[in-house]
Amino acid sequence: MNLFIRLFPALKHLNIPNAITTLGLTFGIFACYFLTQQNLRMAVVLLFCAGVMDAVDGYVAEKLNQQTEFGQYVDTLVDFFTCGIVPVWMVFDLLVGDAFFDNVLIVVALVFYCTCALWRLAYYNIIEADKSFTGLPVPGSMMVVTMGVWCVVKLGFPMWVSAITFFVIGMLMVSGITLKKYGWWQKIMSALGLVFVLLVIFT
Numbered sequence: 001m002n003l004f005i006r007l008f009p010a011l012k013h014l015n016i017p018n019a020i021t022t023l024g025l026t027f028g029i030f031a032c033y034f035l036t037q038q039n040l041r042m043a044v045v046l047l048f049c050a051g052v053m054d055a056v057d058g059y060v061a062e063k064l065n066q067q068t069e070f071g072q073y074v075d076t077l078v079d080f081f082t083c084g085i086v087p088v089w090m091v092f093d094l095l096v097g098d099a100f101f102d103n104v105l106i107v108v109a110l111v112f113y114c115t116c117a118l119w120r121l122a123y124y125n126i127i128e129a130d131k132s133f134t135g136l137p138v139p140g141s142m143m144v145v146t147m148g149v150w151c152v153v154k155l156g157f158p159m160w161v162s163a164i165t166f167f168v169i170g171m172l173m174v175s176g177i178t179l180k181k182y183g184w185w186q187k188i189m190s191a192l193g194l195v196f197v198l199l200v201i202f203t
Contacts, residue, residue, distance in 0.1 A: 013070040017061035021075050024053030028082035035086075035093045040153055041200055043090065044146055048197050050082040051139040055190075059182075076121045083142035084117035087149070091162065094153050106159055109166035113145065116170035123174075133179045136172040140186075143193050144169050150200065 005012050027050035034042040057075060061067045088110045117138050127134065148165035151157040179185055 015066050017057045020057040024050040025078045054139045079138045083138040106163045109163040113166040113170040116173045120173040141169045
């Protein structure tokens, strides 16, 4: 075992929370695959599974007293991919098409959202956030913008609805609002997320 760790030193950080985070990454990768197949339903379901893993890994790390700097960085990188990059890819693949650069509003909105996600995650890594979040957490942001994309693709909402959603959520991520960890807002968002995923699956 010691020889194995010497050969692959990063694996000394393998624990249950980091394994859960890695599972979230796996869900994000498969969400990308289904986007390439134009299967929005499976992409959305897998993206929300990734969001659930993000919520679970932090809770498990806290309960098992396995909160580490390595785990925080891994969680941040996975969050940026699943909650920052994949929703933007979703719009590239499903909403814009060949007329991408004709849709200036949505282009600017996507760049703005992705930038805010990056800055929010970087900021979270340098502050003490034991009991509260500053700014809307990225997984919750991903859930809201994904709902916006679904409404445009499946319900026929105008594209500017999705663009405005990306703008507003981007601003909330880097805002100074304080949200208590495991507070009422997370329960409400979890319930909304569950209802939304069920609607995606069964409609």
